[in-house]
Amino acid sequence: AKEKGKNNYRFFNKKLCKTIERKILIENGLKGAIQNKELHIVYHPKVTLQSREIYGMEALLRWEHPTLGNVSPAEFIPIAEETGQIGVIGEWVLRNACKQAEIWHENGFPPLIISVNVSVKQFQHGDFCQTVKGILQETKLNPHYLELEITESIMQDIGQSITVLKKLKELGVKTSIDDFGTGYSSLYMLKELPIDTIKIDKSFIDNIIDKKDQYMIKTIIEFGMNLNLHVVAEGVETEEQLSLLKEFHCQFGQGYLFSQPLNEVEFENLFCSNN
Numbered sequence: 399a400k401e402k403g404k405n406n407y408r409f410f411n412k413k414l415c416k417t418i419e420r421k422i423l424i425e426n427g428l429k430g431a432i433q434n435k436e437l438h439i440v441y442h443p444k445v446t447l448q449s450r451e452i453y454g455m456e457a458l459l460r461w462e463h464p465t466l467g468n469v470s471p472a473e474f475i476p477i478a479e480e481t482g483q484i485g486v487i488g489e490w491v492l493r494n495a496c497k498q499a500e501i502w503h504e505n506g507f508p509p510l511i512i513s514v515n516v517s518v519k520q521f522q523h524g525d526f527c528q529t530v531k532g533i534l535q536e537t538k539l540n541p542h543y544l545e546l547e548i549t550e551s552i553m554q555d556i557g558q559s560i561t562v563l564k565k566l567k568e569l570g571v572k573t574s575i576d577d578f579g580t581g582y583s584s585l586y587m588l589k590e591l592p593i594d595t596i597k598i599d600k601s602f603i604d605n606i607i608d609k610k611d612q613y614m615i616k617t618i619i620e621f622g623m624n625l626n627l628h629v630v631a632e633g634v635e636t637e638e639q640l641s642l643l644k645e646f647h648c649q650f651g652q653g654y655l656f657s658q659p660l661n662e663v664e665f666e667n668l669f670c671s672n673n
């Protein structure tokens with residue numbers, strides 16, 4: 399029994415080492431990722447549920463590591479947050495997403511709203527609003543066409559968050575609470591926030607057959623509508639989910655049922671064939 403325990407321990411250690419090794423590889427890799435042009439952005443369409451018309455898109459970061467291959471943002475963003483690299487990376491995404499949106503506007507595409515994910519660390523940094531303002535001036539994008547997606551964890555420091563949200567509103571930038579329903583906030587706190595949109599987390603949509611999840615979804619939609627907020631359902635994959643969401647009067651959605659995230663050219667092609 400003792401022998402076995404020892405082996406288990408060794409195995410665990412090996413696994414732990416692999417995890418740490420990978421983390422170090424990611425951390426070091428991120429340092430040169432921008433300079434080596436390993437990052438790019440894909441665009442995930444957002445549609446109106448009634449007519450499936452595209453009204454905007456979310457910028458999602460992609461990283462092709464030279465040896466690890468594609469690393470998911472779900473893996474490297476938390477590491478970048480931990481190491482502080484998120485500042486530079488987040489600014490890169492914001493700048494390039496705004497640049498691309500402005501190119502589309504200039505080329506005569508209807509003015510779609512570009513959403514960019516912002517990590518809490520980035521949001522709470524003292525310079526954040528200045529950075530956003532600077533990038534808008536630099537890229538000449540009309541602020542009304544930029545939306546920032548922030549998670550509920552900003553509620554941990556609700557006072558400061560409200561100040562930042564107000565400043566963003568003054569700039570003309572829209573804000574959205576991402577992954578709504580999974581974090582710290584209550585509906586009570588939500589009513590205090592000067593935001594424009596809430597995104598119902600995919601986990602609720604995944605379980606939409608479940609009566610309890612239906613109840614949550616309906617409550618969030620109703621609450622959002624009463625506060626004059628847009629409500630977006632994320633991760634819509636099936637016609638069945640779509641028809642329930644429409645029944646619940648959800649206006650907007652996003653998910654593989656409508657489209658996968660697309661590169662610039664794919665997005666242009668989809669848009670031209672759809673609208």
Ligand code: C2E
Binds near residue numbers: 457470472517577632
């Ligand atoms: P998120 O903001 O909740 O983005 C939605 C994620 O779900 C994306 O994964 C998207 O590709 C995926 N998704 C959307 N619709 C469906 C669907 O119908 N089915 C399924 N199975 N998946 C769907 P992705 O691109 O891997 O991003 C993961 C997370 O990484 C994002 O979650 C976001 O939190 C973070 N992230 C991505 N890009 C950035 C960025 O530029 N900055 C920051 N701070 N975080 C980012």
Ligand code: CA
Binds near residue numbers: 456515547576
């Ligand atoms: Ca998001």
Ligand code: CA
Binds near residue numbers: 576577597599632
């Ligand atoms: Ca989301």
Ligand code: CA
Binds near residue numbers: 600632
């Ligand atoms: Ca999510």
